[in-house]
Amino acid sequence: MSANKAEDTMTMDAYVKEGERRAYEIGNRGPLRFNSDGTLHKDIADAYWRCGFYVFEGALSAEELKDLQKDFETVLDRAPHTKDAEVDSEGRPAIGSEFTRSSFNFAKPLSDPVGGTSRNNGRHPAKMNEPTPPEDAPDFVITSISSPLQLMDSFLRLYGHPQLLSVAEHINGPDFTPFTESIIVKPPGLGASVAWHQDGTKQWDKPDWDQGTHGFNFMAQLYGSTAANGVWVLPGSHKQGKLDIKKMIEDNNGSDRLPGAVPMVCEPGDVVMSNRQALHASFPNTSPDWRVTVNFGFHRYSSVIDLETTYGEEPVVYDAERVFERSRLIAVGINARQQRFPDEQHYVYQPTVGMEDDNQWNEVTRENVVKDYNLRDLGI
Numbered sequence: 001m002s003a004n005k006a007e008d009t010m011t012m013d014a015y016v017k018e019g020e021r022r023a024y025e026i027g028n029r030g031p032l033r034f035n036s037d038g039t040l041h042k043d044i045a046d047a048y049w050r051c052g053f054y055v056f057e058g059a060l061s062a063e064e065l066k067d068l069q070k071d072f073e074t075v076l077d078r079a080p081h082t083k084d085a086e087v088d089s090e091g092r093p094a095i096g097s098e099f100t101r102s103s104f105n106f107a108k109p110l111s112d113p114v115g116g117t118s119r120n121n122g123r124h125p126a127k128m129n130e131p132t133p134p135e136d137a138p139d140f141v142i143t144s145i146s147s148p149l150q151l152m153d154s155f156l157r158l159y160g161h162p163q164l165l166s167v168a169e170h171i172n173g174p175d176f177t178p179f180t181e182s183i184i185v186k187p188p189g190l191g192a193s194v195a196w197h198q199d200g201t202k203q204w205d206k207p208d209w210d211q212g213t214h215g216f217n218f219m220a221q222l223y224g225s226t227a228a229n230g231v232w233v234l235p236g237s238h239k240q241g242k243l244d245i246k247k248m249i250e251d252n253n254g255s256d257r258l259p260g261a262v263p264m265v266c267e268p269g270d271v272v273m274s275n276r277q278a279l280h281a282s283f284p285n286t287s288p289d290w291r292v293t294v295n296f297g298f299h300r301y302s303s304v305i306d307l308e309t310t311y312g313e314e315p316v317v318y319d320a321e322r323v324f325e326r327s328r329l330i331a332v333g334i335n336a337r338q339q340r341f342p343d344e345q346h347y348v349y350q351p352t353v354g355m356e357d358d359n360q361w362n363e364v365t366r367e368n369v370v371k372d373y374n375l376r377d378l379g380i
């Protein structure tokens, strides 16, 4: 290892150690808690709005976590064996080939596929440091799985999680809407980085813009998340409007280790709620640990309704019908969950009250509601 690289590693080690220490100090973690009237506990709401993220410790039961891990491992096993492949590593047709949009995204090991490019509406203006991958590394590694509600029944059930949906109601109102979903995959020693960015791209100039305009993501951790492989957030940045990220990196001597950022440190089964306006990133995973994060976000109705935007290259309007049809995924998720956990008190989603018969989870809704549901995503 060259002197420079050794110095680099030590600096990263120090950054990780300091970040980990701060992660436990800033007061934004603990179990899901509610007031006696069912609203989100004030301490949690206050800490979330102060920091821009909150770690719900132990939000998933051991049983639910096991279901998710098992389904994820099946999907990984049946994924295309490399970029653009149509078969898995055993030559079987890759899972998800029946869907209109492809599910699997790949990048070169330890690379930064988006930083400094125009991808994702150019929201990642600065490139991350790219370590040299090991000599025996594959050409490509999976970085994420898009729209996994149609690939994993256990994820559809998680989508109906009653306490998490109650949190979504508290933050975004009872008519909260879906956004989009993905699974971030960071294989040990190989996982690509996700360059610093703020998620929102559409509503920064909304006349009544505030700290919650672009909603939030839940990030369920299937195998835990460490300072070395997890997402880092700049606390409070969700309130500061659109940031000049490129300048922030330049002012930091070009280093991607932004001062003041804090990592999401989680055990398996913890779920983070993360404001989409917060500045965040994840470094290449040079650590020996997997990170697999199930992401699902929710918005305020007022942030999406009637928005004229694009889906891919296509112009679209998020009219009431699109929003309603996409929101049915929540109702179907709630029913799928009731079938798996019949003794649990289920969540009542106001926009679909009275439509329970149409939103049962069965082979009809798998085909008519869930298959290709992502064609009605509500990205903002």
Ligand SMILES: O=C(O)CCC(=O)C(=O)O
Residues within 6 Å of the ligand: 184, 194, 199, 217, 230, 231, 280, 281, 282, 293, 295
């Ligand atoms: O999980 C990660 O590494 C990055 C996730 C992220 O940036 C996002 O969901 O916007």
